[in-house]
Amino acid sequence: TTNTSYISNDQALNAFNDTHFCKLDRNDNVSPSCNVTFNELNAINKNIRDDLSGLLKSDFFKYFRLDLYKQCSFWDANDGLCLNRACSVDVVEDWDKLPEYWQPEILGSFNNNTMKEADDNDDECKFLDQLCQTGKKPVNIEDTINYCDINDFNGKDAVLIDLTANPERFTGYGGKQAGQIWSTIYQDNCFTIGETGESLAKDAFYRLVSGFHASIGTHLSKEYLNTKTGKWEPNLDLFMARIGNFPDRVTNMYFNYAVVAKALWKIQPYLPEFSFCDLVNKEIKNKMDNVISQLDTNIFNEDLVFANDLSLTLKDEFRSRFKNVTKIMDCVQCDRCRLWGKIQTTGYATALKILFEINDADEFTKQDIVGKLTKYELIALLQTFGRLSESIESVNMFEKMYGKRLNGTENRLSSFFQNNFFSILKKAGKSIRYTIENINNTKQEKEENDSSQAHAFEDLKVPQPKSVSKPAAGVENKWKKGWNTEINNVLEAFNFIYRSYVDLPRNIWKLTMTNAYKFWNKFIGVADYVSEEMQEPISYKLDIK
Ligand SMILES: Cc1cc2nc3c(=O)[nH]c(=O)nc-3n(C[C@H](O)[C@H](O)[C@H](O)COP(=O)(O)OP(=O)(O)OC[C@H]3O[C@@H](n4cnc5c(N)ncnc54)[C@H](O)[C@@H]3O)c2cc1C
Structure with a gap:
């Protein structure tokens, strides 16, 4: 149910005595599996913001390709269609302005069913579903290690979308349909295996979903349409009602940040082998390096998640359940929400693949897994990290707004009580x-x-x-x-x-x-x-x- 965003006098008076935003100790570790505090993650995030934003706005990372109108396989999704303009996605029509590697003739190859086949004569940049690795050819993509359906990005109905032109923000989408999606996702957390002793995997699954949910809530509160002024602006009350008043939701966003950050940290050794096509290769690699070099291994300890004998079976269940989460995105009846939902769940799926599938693998397998990452998985991974980075920045921004309001309230209340x-x-x-x-x-x-x-x-x-x-x-x-x-x-x-x-x-x-x-x-x-x-x-x- 929706929490009321109205702050009553009583609440304000309580807030008057309770200046602890989100009731979190910023010097505590984010979770048992993260050897990093909230403050440390804030500091890391501050340092990487500029490079990360630049990277996400680059031509390589700002476009995403997706079949937006895939059939919902869970239920008849004709209910609750979002008719708001804000729900829609603008697809690219003026192709002339796009860089060469996004031109229709190159992109056209995506619609070709043979696109995943290796071809020695192909220009590396044409393998847009792979990362254009020099000297390496795309290989058959196995589905036993994937946490999402990587074919979502190369179907014949897929469209190309400029993400900078379609920001994730308040759309007005909600109600029964959105509630149904969220409750289905949370129900996916009912693991059948490892009822005892394996709570960390379940805990991680719940945190991922809740952190994803909270991150969306943070963005829609940060870019909320003020219907009076017609401006997009932060809405502190909405943020507090959805996230700020729930310290666990804030924590889960930081947890997700740590998970995705660690996945990025893990691919750093393979970065020199990536080729982002000649034009942008060096610039992108430098920026990625600047971002990743600020992270470290202590951010998240993935070894703790699947730590005992049941781990292999549990991991399979975890993988298939998370894949379900990415599929449920097809049922979201607001294009813009579906787009960002798909990108973020794909980003998390990619992070989980990197964290859990290359963990105990030998060096050859590790290289193979990272080498098989598709371009869209990498874009989704970076974009998801960008979303979480903005969420964390927004939490700090809302904290300042809250402090200001509290001071204002304090002054007005003390002035009231004095006068x-x-x-x-x-x-x-x-x-x-x-x-x-x-x-x-x-x-x-x-x-x-x-x-x-x-x-x-x-x-x-x-x-x-x-x-x-x-x-x-x-x-x-x-x-x-x-x-x-x-x-x-x-x-x-x-x-x-x-x-x-x-x-x-x-x-x-x-x-x-x-x-x-x-x-x-x-x-x-x-x-x-x-x-x-x-x-x-x-x-x-x-x-x-
Ligand atoms: C995939 C997806 C993407 C979306 N993207 C957008 C978007 O870009 N812009 C937009 O405006 N709207 C978006 N929405 C809608 C938005 O998420 C909310 O569903 C909507 O704003 C209605 O919010 P609500 O307060 O009714 O509760 P909901 O957010 O729908 O939540 C339902 C219930 O889940 C629980 N809950 C809420 N947050 C958490 C959490 N973090 N952890 C654990 N439990 C929680 C609460 O009990 C809540 O009542 C999206 C929805 C989905 C499913």
């Missing part, structure tokens, strides 16, 4: 007390002075001066000051009451609009969203001095 009517009365009480106390003190001081003088004169045996009957000038001033304070306090209190009445219609209007928004969103079936301004608790809006 509300009762405080003013309390202050007034204090100042009355202060005035009376002052008068008493002055009296006491005077008496003490008189008596001490008496003692002194007694000691000196000289006649005592007569006591002064008129109040001293300082006491008179304090009376006057106290009186003025009282008048000011009364005026302030009246002003406050007056402002409350003036603001009342505006607050009633806001309350009505907030509920109308919620009702409308529910009626048209989009996420329960109330615009930022509407969400602001009304009591904060009272501009009390």
Whole structure:
């Protein structure tokens, strides 16, 4: 069910006492299988951001090829079609602007059923489903090591998509259909093998799915369509309702980051053998090297996942279940969501293949597996890492927004508590007390002075001066000051009451609009969203001095 994105006064007051965003200790390790803390991953991510973004925008990595309209094999998916413009994908039509290796005549070879066959005379760049390895030819792709269906990318109905023109963001897709996809994916975690003692594999599977889900939620919260302004902007409330209030979901995104990062780290030794076609080869390799050299082996320990006798059978089950997850993407009824869903599940599938299939293998098999990686698996791997990198950056951005809001709330609340009517009365009480106390003190001081003088004169045996009957000038001033304070306090209190009445219609209007928004969103079936301004608790809006 959708969590409400409205922050009530009570919640804000609780938040006032609880400044710990996501309730995570950033110095803790991300998981038992990751020897790295949240802070360390944040630091790594900061260092690689620029190179990674540059890489993903390069001509080599920014295009993806996919059969977007593959039949959903799980159920009749005619239900819940997303008709929003934001759900659609723009496919490439102006081919002239594309680099040579994406031209239709070269791409045309994809539609050829013989494309996977080795051909000694072929230009290496034409083997676009393989990584164009120099001196190596594509070989038969075995399906016993794959965690996804790698044929999704070379079917005759596959289209080429510029990912930079189709960013993953809020689409309005949701409701029963999206819920059905997610629950089917989570149900895939019901392993039949290794009920006991193998919880790490199940745990890893759940974390992968949940981290993927949370990462999507983070992107759609970061690029949310503000229907009032027509601008794409971050929506803190949506983020908190979907992810920020669930530390485990945030953790699972970091876990996924560690998994994919480790897979990239593992292919680094083979990087010199990759050939990304002459034009971009050097530049891409340099950038990839810059990114991967910031990672290290401690990020994730894949050896722990399948660690006992059951491991082989469990690994098979894990593989086929994850393959199912990638297939379920065909049932997503929003093109843009399906595209990014497919890319990311393929990215995770590729990471799992690299992590688990080359683990105990000899050097020849390792090279063979990495050598057989298809271009689309590599693009998906890097793009998925890019998505996770952005998710982590977004978590930190939302944390700052949350802190700012909290400070704002804190100031407004403390200003409210300092200046509300009762405080003013309390202050007034204090100042009355202060005035009376002052008068008493002055009296006491005077008496003490008189008596001490008496003692002194007694000691000196000289006649005592007569006591002064008129109040001293300082006491008179304090009376006057106290009186003025009282008048000011009364005026302030009246002003406050007056402002409350003036603001009342505006607050009633806001309350009505907030509920109308919620009702409308529910009626048209989009996420329960109330615009930022509407969400602001009304009591904060009272501009009390
Ligand atoms: C493959 C796929 C891709 C999508 N891509 C996009 C997109 O690009 N843009 C877009 O706007 N929408 C996208 N959606 C829709 C989006 O994911 C949500 O389904 C939708 O916004 C409705 O959200 P919701 O709050 O109803 O709960 P949902 O996100 O649908 O979640 C259903 C239930 O799962 C549980 N849950 C939620 N998050 C987690 C988590 N991280 N870990 C564990 N449990 C969790 C909660 O109990 C929740 O009620 C996509 C959906 C799918 C299936």
